[in-house]
Amino acid sequence: MANHVDRILEQWHSEKPDLDVSPMAVIGRLTRAAVAVESRLAKTFARHALDSASFDVLATLLRSGAPYRIAPVELARDAMISTSAVAQRLNKLETRGLVSREANPNDGRGTLVALTESGRELIEAALPDHVETEHAIIATLSVEEQANLAVLLQRIHEAACS
């Protein structure tokens, strides 16, 4: 089965033979692979009544270690979104009792987002399931191929940001 990206390249070759569209072979596959992976991961999140954004907040709190408390501004930097977007994500999680907000003892302006017992249980249950899904996706690659892919993606990332 010829894949989608190949068909697109063939179309460009007949329509614009002088245009070097070879970058699309990589970037087209990068985009599609990322979409497919996100979609697959979303299914695992949904099994735990989570979406990608909520999982991200809870996982960030969990991996920060005890006492599982982070300032919203940290979460915003981490996820590269506005502090307003963070506040709205937190509202949803707080309504569900998965996180709570406390005053920051070191900064009167600040807040600390805390993982509740219920939030802790949920993310502890979802995490191994998530890792297993990721494992299933990359298991088709050997360890060397995985390392190679990570390096190439890192370089693409840096090139895109420069």
Add this chain to the structure above:
Amino acid sequence: MANHVDRILEQWHSEKPDLDVSPMAVIGRLTRAAVAVESRLAKTFARHALDSASFDVLATLLRSGAPYRIAPVELARDAMISTSAVAQRLNKLETRGLVSREANPNDGRGTLVALTESGRELIEAALPDHVETEHAIIATLSVEEQANLAVLLQRIHEAACS
């Protein structure tokens, strides 16, 4: 400069030493690379008063070749979105005079989306600029590395869909 993904892996290692989080090294970088690339491409699209979705529709029409006419249902399959989402994208493009809708002579139920003169000019101008941006991003990789990366991404894509 240690990168973000490495920091996340280190945190997991201290917090959950028994969990094999090695898949995150690949999938984390895949997601972040895709986001960075999309963001970079968006800047080029914006210079031509386009967004990714609009560019996609116009480019699909252009590479289909003369007479530059496609049924909406084809566009939906291509972009993997609902026909309703296509209709709404087309409304925007039609308002701007970049595409027009005609009756499909072969199917009374159907419509053909046609690239207008104005739409043709716009996409012909944006395309080389877009390809140049993609070229700038992947130029850090040798031809062999590009081919290798494409193969690895293809396999990740297939694994994620299975």
Add this chain to the structure above:
DNA sequence: TATTGTTATACTCTATAACTATA
């Protein structure tokens, strides 16, 4: 009956602006 296409509607996610409070 199934397919094509559109609109109305609602939902989600986000950023901007305005505001409060503290550093």
Add this chain to the structure above:
DNA sequence: TATAGTTATAGAGTATAACAATA
């Protein structure tokens, strides 16, 4: 003055459902 955080608001994008028309 700058920073932290929240809410109100508006905008973009999407899918679902309802509908009309043709196969």
